[in-house]
Amino acid sequence: MLHDKSLYRVSTTKKGWRASREDCQKRKADLVVINSREELAFVRLMGSSWIGLSDQEKEGTLKWVDGTPMTSSWRHVKPRDDGGARDCVVAGEDGWSEEPCNRLHHWICEKVLDLDHLEAERNKEGSVMPTEEEEEAPSITEFHSSTHVLPVGQTARYTCHAGGTPEPTVEWLHNGRPLERDGTDDQSEAWVERGFLFIRGGRYGVNTVCCMASNSAGTANHSAELLVFGKSWIQGEMFVVDV
Structure with a gap:
């Protein structure tokens, strides 16, 4: 996923913090470093995940993987003084822990892109200057769901279209996790x-x-909720009315 001047990748599996960082580094990236409130809001959409913050070097002093310290203004959850048993930070919708x-x-x-360098390479002396296309941030032009309430065992379908220049990439998240194109997530029973x-209403x-x-x-982005229910739940909860 592209946001601002960085590319982001959310894992589909789970690992420890060190193994997670090694995976990022193999991809010539690193665990995400959050530098703005806009980036924080963007990362929150991805659900509970390891980020590039820990106090492994010095207990009680949180540092990002790029070596910069975390200022107190970013502290959403105070570190726990438990003798170093908890050194790595997870970010989620409810804050950090x-x-x-x-x-x-x-x-x-996260892989930070040097867009200025790439543009300079394209426009270096002797090359043809490309025609500049005015950029336009994406906007959701259509979002539709077949239902908002789904019986167990049935399937709901969602449609989403977006406009912008250049043409935006549309991705789906289910319960905070990204879904691969034309792939099935067996755990959540959701697929694109x-x-x-x-x-598919499984639970x-x-x-x-x-x-x-x-x-x-x-x-x-545009978000919606889908309630999955069973027959017994309908009888016990939905049809309790005053008489």
Whole structure:
């Protein structure tokens, strides 16, 4: 996923903090370093994941993987004084928390793009100057769901379209996790096929669906909730009325 001047990748499996960082580095990236409130809001959409923050070097002093310290203004959850048992940071919708580094979580890789350097290479002396195309941040132009309430065993379908220049990439998130194109997520029973998102009601409860559009000019998203219910739940909960 592209946001601002960075590429992001959210894992589909879970690993410890160190193994997660090694995976990012193999991809010539690193665990995400959050530098702005806009980036923080973007990362929150990805669900509970390891980020590039820990106090492994010095207990009680949190540092990002790029060596910069974390200022107090960023502290969403105070570090726990438990003798170094919790040194690595997980970010989620409810804030940040320090956890044992060997605990298994999803993780977020970030690769910062040097867009100015790439543009200079394209326009260096002797080459043809490209025609500049005015960029436009994405906007969600259509979001539609076949239902908001789904019986167990049935399937809901979602449609999402976005506009912008250049043409944005549209990705789906289910309960905070990204879904691969034309792939099935067996755990959540959600998959993307021909651009549509399908969710099969396998378990009772509320599902969160997010359509995210991104291009080099920015990002946009639209979220919705899907309630999955069973027959017994309907009789016991939905049809309790005053008489």
